[in-house]
Amino acid sequence: MTLKTEPFVLNIGPVHPSTHGVFRMRATLDGEVIIDLEPVFGYLHRGIEKLAEERTFTGFIPLTDRLDYMASMSNNLGYVLAVEKLAGIKVPERAEYMRVILAEFQRIASHLVAVGAFFNDCGAFFTPFIYMFREREKIYDLFEMLSGQRVLYNYMRVGGFNQDMPDEFLPAARTLVNQIRHRLDEYDTLLLENEIAIARSKGVGILPKELAISVGASGPVLRASGVKWDLRKADPYSIYDRFEFDVPTGTAGDCYDRWRVRVAEMRQSVRILDQALKQVPGGPVKTYVPQFFHPPVGEAYAHIEAPKGELGFYLVSDGSIAPYRCHIRAPSFINLTALKEMVVGWKMQDLIIIFGSIDITMGEVDR
Amino acid sequence: MTVALSARKISEQIKARFPEAIAEVTDQPPVLRGESLFAVAEYLKSSPELAFDYLNYITAVDYFDYFELVYQLTSLTHNHTVTFKTRCYDRGKPTVPSVVRLWRGADFQEREVYDLMGINFEGHPNLKRIVLWDGFNGHPLRKDYLTQQ
Numbered sequence: 001m002t003l004k005t006e007p008f009v010l011n012i013g014p015v016h017p018s019t020h021g022v023f024r025m026r027a028t029l030d031g032e033v034i035i036d037l038e039p040v041f042g043y044l045h046r047g048i049e050k051l052a053e054e055r056t057f058t059g060f061i062p063l064t065d066r067l068d069y070m071a072s073m074s075n076n077l078g079y080v081l082a083v084e085k086l087a088g089i090k091v092p093e094r095a096e097y098m099r100v101i102l103a104e105f106q107r108i109a110s111h112l113v114a115v116g117a118f119f120n121d122c123g124a125f126f127t128p129f130i131y132m133f134r135e136r137e138k139i140y141d142l143f144e145m146l147s148g149q150r151v152l153y154n155y156m157r158v159g160g161f162n163q164d165m166p167d168e169f170l171p172a173a174r175t176l177v178n179q180i181r182h183r184l185d186e187y188d189t190l191l192l193e194n195e196i197a198i199a200r201s202k203g204v205g206i207l208p209k210e211l212a213i214s215v216g217a218s219g220p221v222l223r224a225s226g227v228k229w230d231l232r233k234a235d236p237y238s239i240y241d242r243f244e245f246d247v248p249t250g251t252a253g254d255c256y257d258r259w260r261v262r263v264a265e266m267r268q269s270v271r272i273l274d275q276a277l278k279q280v281p282g283g284p285v286k287t288y289v290p291q292f293f294h295p296p297v298g299e300a301y302a303h304i305e306a307p308k309g310e311l312g313f314y315l316v317s318d319g320s321i322a323p324y325r326c327h328i329r330a331p332s333f334i335n336l337t338a339l340k341e342m343v344v345g346w347k348m349q350d351l352i353i354i355f356g357s358i359d360i361t362m363g364e365v366d367r
Numbered sequence: 368m369t370v371a372l373s374a375r376k377i378s379e380q381i382k383a384r385f386p387e388a389i390a391e392v393t394d395q396p397p398v399l400r401g402e403s404l405f406a407v408a409e410y411l412k413s414s415p416e417l418a419f420d421y422l423n424y425i426t427a428v429d430y431f432d433y434f435e436l437v438y439q440l441t442s443l444t445h446n447h448t449v450t451f452k453t454r455c456y457d458r459g460k461p462t463v464p465s466v467v468r469l470w471r472g473a474d475f476q477e478r479e480v481y482d483l484m485g486i487n488f489e490g491h492p493n494l495k496r497i498v499l500w501d502g503f504n505g506h507p508l509r510k511d512y513l514t515q516q
Contacts (some may be wrong), residue, residue, distance in 0.1 A: 041497070041498070042496075042497060042498035042499055042500065045498040045499065047507060049483070049508060050507055050508055211471065213420050213421055213443060214420075214470055214471040214472065215470075215471045215472045216421060216422045216423065216424075216470065216471075216472030217472075227443065229443055234368075234369055234446055235368060235369035235446075236368065301423075301424075301439065301450070303423070310423070312423065312424060314424065314426055314437065316428055324428070325428045325429075327424070327426040327428075329423065329424040329426075333475060333476075333479075334472055334475065334476070336475065337471060337472055337474050337475050338471070366498055367498070
């Protein structure tokens with residue numbers, strides 16, 4: 001007797017512990033196997049692009065914090081670079097070094113969450129996550145020393161920084177970089193040859209190279225699929241061309257490769273921080289920019305290699321104190337385009353892992 | 368260093384191949400006619416010396432008289448980039464051809480432009496709202512959408 005079956009639509013989210021934010025998926029299942037997936041989002045849409053038209057250029061910086069809220073410094077950096085490109089403002093050397101140092105610490109912090117949450121999804125319920133959060137908490141302490149905030153910093157400004165670093169910052173940063181270097185080795189000792197981690201992530205959720213390029217994927221997702229494209233090398237911004245570092249890439253484009261690329265990137269960030277922390281010059285940290293600042297009429301697009309991928313800001317100015325239009329090119333939003341192809345054919349539990357390995361933040365997806 | 372191709376040179380190159388696509392060649396990014404958009408985009412992607420295989424972004428700006436769509440493409444092999452635009456003068460039902468068949472990344476981005484600006488993309492397989500819910504009335508990023516009534 002044949003068993004009569006029919007596909008079943010399962011709604012996952014938006015309120016769900018494993019969806020990394022308010023993200024909803026409507027998965028069509030045939031038994032346990034996924035045959036179709038429809039992502040639905042917009043639950044965190046706050047109209048940030050519209051709000052930009054009603055804020056001054058400096059007043060918009062706190063709103064950029066709330067895009068990828070796990071990596072606020074990077075969002076700030078992308079936005080102020082776009083405004084500086086629009087207005088032709090040059091930033092002092094000390095501020096450039098501070099920007100690189102903060103961006104790389106932020107990259108490490110964001111990847112610690114990404115890898116920690118990935119292991120949550122694999123079932124190592126919170127142990128690696130909490131281990132990795134020890135370093136993230138120390139990075140929070142460093143950033144709190146500068147900006148007074150642990151997570152949403154509102155620290156970078158058009159033209160540099162409002163206040164210089166306190167004297168304790170650089171020694172504390174150097175100590176922390178050494179600790180992170182050793183801790184990364186400790187995490188690999190615990191997790192690299194773990195057979196559950198390998199069984200659940202190797203060969204799972206493959207994103208082929210051509211699809212990754214066609215979709216416009218960026219960041220670790222693109223590099224794990226074998227494309228050696230990192231904006232810090234391909235289109236250097238700020239002073240990244242002065243530092244020596246490698247761009248780790250994967251080969252298979254599976255979840256394992258995305259994990260390994262993120263860990264390798266953390267090691268490269270440590271390398272950049274070593275160089276930058278030695279070379280910080282003295283001097284001013286801000287170019288004067290008036291409070292109600294009128295950039296010239298025109299448009300500019302500036303992009304950075306944020307931890308999640310290519311974060312870009314397209315700004316149009318009509319000469320007034322607010323942007324005429326601000327579009328945010330959000331890496332998480334665009335990386336999600338290939339989710340259906342990556343997930344179809346796998347089972348429910350793999351869906352959570354594959355989705356977690358793309359590493360998205362809903363603040364960026366919905367904006 | 369990603370080379371931003373000179374807007375004038377790329378406009379001349381496009382105009383030589385598609386004479387009706389560009390009205391006039393200037394130093395600003397080329398403004399293509401809506402009808403020629405897909406053909407020019409396909410040429411930009413498939414031509415070996417241009418090879419624009421990576422779509423950075425698609426966005427739209429509301430300039431009251433017209434909507435301007437902005438596209439930026441990058442070639443990962445040659446490491447150069449180009450920006451081009453197209454304009455829709457019809458405020459009632461602005462329509463532009465979709466480039467989803469060339470770059471899959473246009474899928475969500477065109478849906479977002481439809482959702483927030485109300486521009487229709489012909490040939491898009493699934494043109495539904497993406498960040499706002501299905502019953503929402505209006506297109507908030509338009510300049511005539513009043514946020515406070």
